[in-house]
Amino acid sequence: xxxxGLIGGSLLRALAxxxxxxxxxxxxxxxxxxxxxxxxxxxxxxxxAAIARAxxxxxxxxxxxxxQVLDQLAQFPGIVTDVVSVKQPVxxxxxxxxxxxxxxHPMAGKETAGFAASEADLFTGCAWALCLDEETDLDDWVTxxxxxxxxxxxxxxxxxxxxxxxxxxxxHVPHLLAVALASxxxxxxxxxxxxxxxxDGTRVALSPxxxxxxxxxxxxxxxxxxxxxxxxxxxxxxxxxxxxxxIEAVAAWAGPAHEARSRWPHPPGEPRKLGLTRDxxxxxxxxxxxxxxxAPDGVQAHxx
Amino acid sequence: xxxxGLIGGSLLRALAxxxxxxxxxxxxxxxxxxxxxxxxxxxxxxxxAAIARAxxxxxxxxxxxxxQVLDQLAQFPGIVTDVVSVKQPVxxxxxxxxxxxxxxHPMAGKETAGFAASEADLFTGCAWALCLDEETDLDDWVTxxxxxxxxxxxxxxxxxxxxxxxxxxxxHVPHLLAVALASxxxxxxxxxxxxxxxxDGTRVALSPxxxxxxxxxxxxxxxxxxxxxxxxxxxxxxxxxxxxxxIEAVAAWAGPAHEARSRWPHPPGEPRKLGLTRDxxxxxxxxxxxxxxxAPDGVQAHxx
Numbered sequence: 001x002x003x004x005g006l007i008g009g010s011l012l013r014a015l016a017x018x019x020x021x022x023x024x025x026x027x028x029x030x031x032x033x034x035x036x037x038x039x040x041x042x043x044x045x046x047x048x049a050a051i052a053r054a055x056x057x058x059x060x061x062x063x064x065x066x067x068q069v070l071d072q073l074a075q076f077p078g079i080v081t082d083v084v085s086v087k088q089p090v091x092x093x094x095x096x097x098x099x100x101x102x103x104x105h106p107m108a109g110k111e112t113a114g115f116a117a118s119e120a121d122l123f124t125g126c127a128w129a130l131c132l133d134e135e136t137d138l139d140d141w142v143t144x145x146x147x148x149x150x151x152x153x154x155x156x157x158x159x160x161x162x163x164x165x166x167x168x169x170x171x172h173v174p175h176l177l178a179v180a181l182a183s184x185x186x187x188x189x190x191x192x193x194x195x196x197x198x199x200d201g202t203r204v205a206l207s208p209x210x211x212x213x214x215x216x217x218x219x220x221x222x223x224x225x226x227x228x229x230x231x232x233x234x235x236x237x238x239x240x241x242x243x244x245x246x247i248e249a250v251a252a253w254a255g256p257a258h259e260a261r262s263r264w265p266h267p268p269g270e271p272r273k274l275g276l277t278r279d280x281x282x283x284x285x286x287x288x289x290x291x292x293x294x295a296p297d298g299v300q301a302h303x304x
Numbered sequence: 305x306x307x308x309g310l311i312g313g314s315l316l317r318a319l320a321x322x323x324x325x326x327x328x329x330x331x332x333x334x335x336x337x338x339x340x341x342x343x344x345x346x347x348x349x350x351x352x353a354a355i356a357r358a359x360x361x362x363x364x365x366x367x368x369x370x371x372q373v374l375d376q377l378a379q380f381p382g383i384v385t386d387v388v389s390v391k392q393p394v395x396x397x398x399x400x401x402x403x404x405x406x407x408x409h410p411m412a413g414k415e416t417a418g419f420a421a422s423e424a425d426l427f428t429g430c431a432w433a434l435c436l437d438e439e440t441d442l443d444d445w446v447t448x449x450x451x452x453x454x455x456x457x458x459x460x461x462x463x464x465x466x467x468x469x470x471x472x473x474x475x476h477v478p479h480l481l482a483v484a485l486a487s488x489x490x491x492x493x494x495x496x497x498x499x500x501x502x503x504d505g506t507r508v509a510l511s512p513x514x515x516x517x518x519x520x521x522x523x524x525x526x527x528x529x530x531x532x533x534x535x536x537x538x539x540x541x542x543x544x545x546x547x548x549x550x551i552e553a554v555a556a557w558a559g560p561a562h563e564a565r566s567r568w569p570h571p572p573g574e575p576r577k578l579g580l581t582r583d584x585x586x587x588x589x590x591x592x593x594x595x596x597x598x599a600p601d602g603v604q605a606h607x608x
Contacts, residue, residue, distance in 0.1 A: 063551075064551070107497055107498075107499035108499065108500075109499070109500065109501075126499065127496055127497050127498075127499060129497055154496075156493070156496050156497055158493060158497075162493060163497075165491075166491060166493045166494045166497050167497060169488040169491065169494050170488060170494045170495075170497055170498040170499070170501070170502040171497075171498075171499070171501050171502065173485070173488075174485060174501040174502055174505040175501060175558075176538060176541045177481050177485060177505060177538075178501070178505065178565075179537070179541070179557070179558045179561045179562065180534045180537035180538050180541065180561070181477070181478060181481060181534060182561035182562070182564055182565040182568075183533075183534075183537050183560070183561040183564070184473040184474060184477075184530065184533065184534070185561070185564040185565065185568055186564070187469075187470060187473065188590065188591050188592025188608070189460070189462060189466060189470045189589060189590055189592060190470045190473050190474045191474075191568055191569070191570065191592050192431055192458075192460050192570070192589070192592045192593065192594055192607065192608075193411055193431050193433055193460055193462075193467075193470050193471060193474055193475075194411075194431075194474040194475075194568070194569070195411035195412065195413070195430065195431060195474070195475070196411075196413065196508075197413075197474070197475050197478040197479060197482070197507075197508045198474040198475065198478055200478075200504040200505070200507045200508070201478040201481060201482065201504070201505060201508070202565050203501075203504045204500075204501045204504070204505070205558070205561055205562055205565040206562070206565055206566060207562075208562075209554075209555040209556070209558040209559045209562050210555050212554060212555060212558045212562075213550075213551045213552060213553070213554040213555025213556075213558065214551055214555075216541075216545065216550070216554045217544075217545065217549075217550035217551030217552070217553065217554045217555070218550075218551060220545045220546075220550050223545060224542065224545055224546075226488065227538065227541070227542065227545075229487075229488065230484045230485060230487075230488070231535070231538065233483070233484035233487050234480060234481075234484050234531065234535065237480045237483070237484065237520075237531070238528065238531065240521075241520065241521065241524045241527060241528055241531075242524075242528075245521075246517075246520070246521035246524050247367075247368070247517045247518055247521030247522060248517060248521070249517070249521065250513075250516060250517040250520045250521045251513040251514050251516060251517025251518075251521070252513070252517075253483070254479075254483045254509070254513035254516045254517065255513045256487070257483045257484070257486035257487040257489070257509055258483065258486070258509055258510070258511075258512075258513050258516075260486055260487070260489040260490070261482075261486040261489065261506050261509040261510055262510060264486075264489055264495055264498070265495070265498070266495065266496070285493060285496070286492070286493055287492050288492025288493060288495050288496045289496065290496055303496065304492070304496075
């Protein structure tokens with residue numbers, strides 16, 4: 001486990017709790033010391049020492065450090081996966097080396113950061129995007145899918161490109177909206193009257209600005225597009241406010257998204273068996289489905 | 305208590321629990337029957353019967369019904385207050401009658417509605433805007449402030465106009481952002497990957513569209529202005545995404561609002577005594593402060 005922040009630290013804990021032999025490494029000596037005080041894993045003081053004899057390397061660093069880490073993994077014979085919140089840039093960097101790379105992104109997080117905030121059950125019930133691109137080896141994908149479903153995560157098969165478009169809309173733009181909304185605190189009266197809708201609408205503005213910068217600035221194209229789609233909706237809201245009957249017009253504008261949000265999240269339903277083929281897995285993910293378990297003869301599929 | 309939805313029903317329960325003699329009324333016979341099954345209050349089958357012998361009438365109907373209710377209260381000799389989420393329109397309607405009107409708005413709510421969802425402790429710790437406009441009688445304002453602080457609410461002294469501007473920013477626009485964000489669910493993959501930031505950013509899109517229409521459509525001017533301020537922030541985010549160093553630029557853009565949100569909500573601190581003057585109370589509210597208790601010689605003031 002290379003990088004022991006919130007996600008890397010939590011994954012270190014989760015894999016150790018599941019009985020895997022894990023070794024952690026972090027660039028920061030203080031983090032290595034902190035992680036070394038707990039039990040159930042080893043902490044190495046270099047990437048080379050961390051991956052010696054490993055079958056899987058997980059890159060859990062900020063995007064800005066991924067290139068250097070991948071350079072050091074260039075000769076690693078095992079599977080390499082990552083947990084970075086954008087996938088096309090990591091895929092491009094991984095493509096410069098002969099790596100057995102499977103891009104991943106657990107949709108787990110909270111507004112606190114660092115190893116001290118990590119917890120073994122962070123991934124229970126969370127969606128975990130796992131990229132099945134043209135160059136991805138299906139067997140390696142299945143190995144990683146089996147590992148993370150065993151931690152309680154729902155694996156969503158997708159491509160790096162579709163992932164980046166989707167998370168721009170459901171994760172990156174929400175951070176921009178939260179920050180934009182939090183800026184109204186310039187008015188003290190607004191601050192004293194603000195309640196639940198403001199609290200929840202701005203919660204992720206508590207994320208470190210550097211993280212918001214990394215997720216949005218590392219995914220500019222899709223974030224631009226998703227932001228413009230939201231802005232188009234807000235333009236429609238402005239038009240409704242300007243109409244002759246604004247109460248009815250705003251209500252009518254809100255109706256479809258209200259209905260969609262009321263049906264979300266979709267219940268898992270009964271699992272069905274799905275063959276281990278690239279096309280079937282990608283079709284499942286595109287239709288909104290996911291994988292809850294992996295067996296040699298197929299996966300347990302839900303939704304979609 | 306005229307109107308027994310979520311807020312009216314909760315206030316009926318809270319006032320009864322505090323030992324007040326309360327009578328409820330709702331336009332819907334089914335709601336009257338439901339409210340009549342519980343104990344601690346009476347339920348009347350007309351507004352006239354509900355306010356007979358009352359010292360205070362609370363209008364807790366949707367904005368669309370307020371005009372008709374106030375017409376029926378025209379000769380009521382007691383204090384009239386309300387809990388409607390916009391204040392200038394109610395103030396204007398109240399001004400057509402010789403009423404002892406004190407406009408109020410508890411910043412309490414949830415995405416469920418109706419008497420069945422009401423609860424006696426909904427107002428504990430919530431901010432309660434209470435309007436002290438030129439025509440408001442200070443003694444009547446103090447009476448209502450004493451009543452609601454005794455329920456555990458923080459009274460924020462303000463004017464109808466400043467209230468409407470502030471709630472546009474911290475309540476109405478958050479609803480528009482939530483609906484706009486929820487519209488990304490048109491993509492099934494986005495729905496399966498959506499997690500905490502999406503869940504919280506869209507929670508209030510679960511509010512009934514009619515309620516979102518009433519709050520925004522009943523406050524079009526301030527909502528327009530607050531929405532434009534948020535859109536200007538989002539334009540700045542777009543510019544940061546377009547810059548040569550988008551990761552750093554987005555992080556720098558997010559910094560100030562992140563800092564402000566990290567300091568919110570402001571802790572109550574030690575209360576101080578404040579005289580019962582219109583100017584002192586309004587200055588307190590404008591500076592972000594509030595009142596936690598009322599005594600004959602002054603109020604307990606916090607913050608600001």
